[in-house]
Amino acid sequence: MCGIVGYVGGRPCKGILFEGLRKLEYRGYDSAGIGVVADGRVEISRSVGNLDNLELILSQVDDAGTTGIAHTRWATHGRPSIENAHPHTDCSGRFAIVLNGIVENYQELRAALQGEGHVFSSETDAEVVAHLIERAYRGSLQDAVVEAYRQMEGHFSYCAVTADEPEVIIGIRKETPLVVGVSEGENFIASAIPAFLAETRSVLFPDDGEVVVVSRDSVRVCTLEGDPVDRPAKTVDWDDEAAEKAGYETFMLKEIYEQPAALADTLAERIAPDGRVVLEGLGLTQEDFRGLERVIIVACGTSYHAGLIGRHALERWARLPVEVEVASEFRYRDPVIGPRCLCIGISQSGETADTLAAMRLARRRGAKVLALTNIVGSQATREADGVLFTRAGLEVGVAATKTFLTQVLAVLLFALHMGEKRGYLEAERVLGLTGKLRRIPTRLREYLESDAVRGVEQAAVRCASQRFFMVLGRNIGLPVALEGALKLKEISYVPTEAYAAGEMKHGPIALLEEGSPVLVVATDASIYDKLVSNVQEVRARGARVIAVASEGNEGIGEMADDIFLVPCTDEMLSPLFGVVPLQLFAYYVAKARGEKVDQPRNLAKTVTVE
Ligand code: AGP
Numbered sequence: 183m184c185g186i187v188g189y190v191g192g193r194p195c196k197g198i199l200f201e202g203l204r205k206l207e208y209r210g211y212d213s214a215g216i217g218v219v220a221d222g223r224v225e226i227s228r229s230v231g232n233l234d235n236l237e238l239i240l241s242q243v244d245d246a247g248t249t250g251i252a253h254t255r256w257a258t259h260g261r262p263s264i265e266n267a268h269p270h271t272d273c274s275g276r277f278a279i280v281l282n283g284i285v286e287n288y289q290e291l292r293a294a295l296q297g298e299g300h301v302f303s304s305e306t307d308a309e310v311v312a313h314l315i316e317r318a319y320r321g322s323l324q325d326a327v328v329e330a331y332r333q334m335e336g337h338f339s340y341c342a343v344t345a346d347e348p349e350v351i352i353g354i355r356k357e358t359p360l361v362v363g364v365s366e367g368e369n370f371i372a373s374a375i376p377a378f379l380a381e382t383r384s385v386l387f388p389d390d391g392e393v394v395v396v397s398r399d400s401v402r403v404c405t406l407e408g409d410p411v412d413r414p415a416k417t418v419d420w421d422d423e424a425a426e427k428a429g430y431e432t433f434m435l436k437e438i439y440e441q442p443a444a445l446a447d448t449l450a451e452r453i454a455p456d457g458r459v460v461l462e463g464l465g466l467t468q469e470d471f472r473g474l475e476r477v478i479i480v481a482c483g484t485s486y487h488a489g490l491i492g493r494h495a496l497e498r499w500a501r502l503p504v505e506v507e508v509a510s511e512f513r514y515r516d517p518v519i520g521p522r523c524l525c526i527g528i529s530q531s532g533e534t535a536d537t538l539a540a541m542r543l544a545r546r547r548g549a550k551v552l553a554l555t556n557i558v559g560s561q562a563t564r565e566a567d568g569v570l571f572t573r574a575g576l577e578v579g580v581a582a583t584k585t586f587l588t589q590v591l592a593v594l595l596f597a598l599h600m601g602e603k604r605g606y607l608e609a610e611r612v613l614g615l616t617g618k619l620r621r622i623p624t625r626l627r628e629y630l631e632s633d634a635v636r637g638v639e640q641a642a643v644r645c646a647s648q649r650f651f652m653v654l655g656r657n658i659g660l661p662v663a664l665e666g667a668l669k670l671k672e673i674s675y676v677p678t679e680a681y682a683a684g685e686m687k688h689g690p691i692a693l694l695e696e697g698s699p700v701l702v703v704a705t706d707a708s709i710y711d712k713l714v715s716n717v718q719e720v721r722a723r724g725a726r727v728i729a730v731a732s733e734g735n736e737g738i739g740e741m742a743d744d745i746f747l748v749p750c751t752d753e754m755l756s757p758l759f760g761v762v763p764l765q766l767f768a769y770y771v772a773k774a775r776g777e778k779v780d781q782p783r784n785l786a787k788t789v790t791v792e
Pocket of ligand 1: 482483484485528529530531532533534537580581582583672786787788789
């Protein structure tokens, strides 16, 4: 989820590229850099931290070049540092690249290139691209970019320049955005339209596997084989803010739609060809895996709900007792913790004060601590023995969506890994589950592009004037219900209660009256029949039932007023689908009520105070 921008034209490009980066800062900001082709070389300027630091460095650099590429980084491989900031260059410094995405086979490529004498200066996956281009270059940057592309696995887009062809930028994409801004006597290329919207509204959208050759007076799009592709530019009428949201009406909706990509990024390289889960940086030895006696998960809000899902998976697959604690409560208890205990702090920001305090307490009492976070370099990563990163990219909407889904995926991967290491999961079972996990991003994308979303929106509009919602779930569906209820509370301000469906008869059912809306999460196959009984109970009290069910269980629709069908998968993986219609439902209820979805009242994105 980095931002890239390139310019070729008649004007000095340093300032233009910098302004482009400013517009992309919302995509990531742990380091940034610019590479300008001038005087027979590519002049690289890079800095760590926000763009003000880069601006300082650029003020000391000549403004001669008119071709350049720039990047703002959201770290995935390698910590934020000058060396890891883009652009990356080859051994000679003649070629420079900026990349957005993940090169999954970079370790293999890097080892081969090192074996041939290439010297690397960063820890990133992206640097291999510069060296691959250097190796392939025989007088045509376009050919070298294509040759590099053919050897790379993963999902990425990148742009390359060389001092040998000073007036051209070559760009290419694979399942990662890349757009071209077309103008008079100058052209732009970027990962998103805001980068050049101030300069041109004429935009060309290349497809996967197409090469874009951008020069001062032309933009050519070709196939990998070099055949021309006819891709006329379109005019966009977005304003700056709309462009940052890539045409979505809010960041939250955009982020809901980014979930398939965020899941794919979080999965990348973590499933080996034989189906095993590969997780690095956990800070756990084989002895730890075998010797652990207990896990305590500490977190707040949405991250706590991801922890509840983690409990189900760790108990089932790794046979470990797990407690999940709200961090703000745990930190004031006097918990019994020993060295055979693992504390997992889940925090998308890695900066939540209560979660950090709970992790510190566990550490003081002898537990190993693992941080599960989305932010490289955050406080949680500095205080833990190991880190498991989600790769959701920057989340702007206060209501967490894509960070939640990637947290769920990460805890599931961790539980599979533990189960295998501890000898409770056979290779065949892991292979079956990781095979299903691999398919989830594509299946979720298909769901989000289907008419099902319209059905959720219509149901939400019908319910928008309700004064109260109840959300029921059971087993692994309960955390999904809790998360759906939190979304409704946060952005629509409608009082909402989530309950274990089996608890209804013990009190909450008294709340129901004719027409009370009750959402039921019925995606977990193991307790589907029980949920059907619960649906009948609430229906008998006149409730309006909205069921979230897996494809194949359409039957529940006969008892429900609305049914949100999601793709069917293993019950332990079902939260990855089940929560999405609830996010959408909350979103459309809030929208119908005219609420400001991205900035809910009284809330902050990161709670760094107690
Ligand atoms: C979720 O929509 C909320 N924004 C909130 O509950 C959040 O999950 C909580 O504050 C924890 O944040 P963290 O993951 O950054 O620690």
